Amino acid sequence: MRAVIADGAGGPEVLSVGELPDPTPGPGEVVLDVVAAGLNRADLLQRQGLYPPPPGASPVIGMECSGTVAALGEGVTGWSVGDPACALLAGGGYAEKVAVPAGQLMPVPDGVDLVHAAALPEVAATVWSNVFMVAGLKPHETFLVHGGAGGIGTFAIQLAHQLGATVLTTAGTAEKLAACAALGADVTINYRDQDFVEVVREATDGYGADVVLDNMGAKYLGRNVDVLAIEGRLVIIGMQGGSKGELDINTLLRKRGAVIATALRSRPVDEKSAICASVVEHVWPLVSAGLVRPVVHGTMPLEDVAAAHALMESGEHSGKILLTI
């Protein structure tokens, strides 16, 4: 099969399309004929050699895809060859075929075409598991999501808005902030010239944010704790601003707050399967109803993988970048 191969670790130029053996489905696994694969920030880190795939995962980059079922492994029920599906992967998405545990396969929501379905698994599973399953965001709570114009951000804004939360978000340009507002953000903050702690406090009459979803890590740690409401939960899922930050335990204690750092990819298959089942139950109905939609920046053919990575690194995209096979 054709698949993206990396010539060592480095910039986008190390990526090219080559030939690899077809995967075969192990017990409990399904092989998909891939139609499209979504790009994620973790893919850039993996390319740079900073985020090795978990043990047993494909060395091929790609944590989500859509496609049709090509083969079923021993013991798989509920799926048939030819079924359209999208999948949360531990790796291997940038290829013509990929093997995936059946629990990480999800149906394509009504009204979403098969290519755009590749934009859903990572963002839906990440946002649902972290914001709702881990941090327990409730209707009428306030939710601050950083990087509102990205793949995670655009999805988190829509989902939290639909579920009744007040949504505040940060981004770096007026165009991106307008896009966030159109998706349902109640308050938009330009991090280049506004202090998000001040803006959130003003907008909430001093209350703060019940849940913060952060991709900046150390750089925002102090201010994210400052902005928490009483019993607030800060969930860190990225470290674009470094990994070692000062934690003011006294501030956290006065707020009875929690700092949670988590990742989806390293979780065991049974946890990922439980998350996917919960996503299908709770998130897919909103997607099928057209209330939450995958925000796609654009699609590029698999052969343009290096250009796709360069685009993502530029930060000039808004929403998901997809590779089509």
Add this chain to the structure above:
Amino acid sequence: MRAVIADGAGGPEVLSVGELPDPTPGPGEVVLDVVAAGLNRADLLQRQGLYPPPPGASPVIGMECSGTVAALGEGVTGWSVGDPACALLAGGGYAEKVAVPAGQLMPVPDGVDLVHAAALPEVAATVWSNVFMVAGLKPHETFLVHGGAGGIGTFAIQLAHQLGATVLTTAGTAEKLAACAALGADVTINYRDQDFVEVVREATDGYGADVVLDNMGAKYLGRNVDVLAIEGRLVIIGMQGGSKGELDINTLLRKRGAVIATALRSRPVDEKSAICASVVEHVWPLVSAGLVRPVVHGTMPLEDVAAAHALMESGEHSGKILLTI
């Protein structure tokens, strides 16, 4: 009534017994004739002016007591004048009488005398709410509690042991470690000459601690995160080792861990009442069965309050210090 009065903020010598007006029960409150009051580390901070009582609370020190019901406020049901009880207080325990919301009143468990019952409310509510309700310690998980010989520590060891967890604890002398082992600690660690991270890893075959209960704050932050197991929860309830520490978010993220800092005293009455109800349901049966007992260092008369504070500051006690009225 007689009550402990503080002559400004400072050392134990600022405390003495004086006269204050009797409290009257507001709606939903009960007034207790106090028999004994428990000392807590927060009392020392309050005396030093570092931990002001929450808004509306008595300025008199004392966060727990035992006694008999003296008067019922409007709307209180389930209690009668003369009933023995113990209570979780926002303040006011070092006195002949105290007013408390009825939800923070608990019956005295079978087999515990009324004086010793004053040693229970804070430790039981703190340990149960933080280790079990917040951190969700489960049977067969591993639990590390720092300061195993203190009031919180001795109770946490017993409760976690009885509920089926593997218990590891730190203390500073061989005598204290032996006392911890006798209460049910599986592994005891002398923090003066052993690295608790190494000892916990060795004792758990590299697994680590599912839950850490910490009273040291900044000083232990890095090592507490290091010692966490995958999906481990660090609960910080004290800052005896400072408040500003470096958090390695990358380590926390690889573990999908949580750092929670919390306090009991500042919680609203309805949360405290829910905690007390849960303690009565889950913890009191173990106390009544003699499986978990309050560890009391000794009792001293109210007039010796300054000496009692000096003893607690010395760290030479093991278990709770009680003032008798």
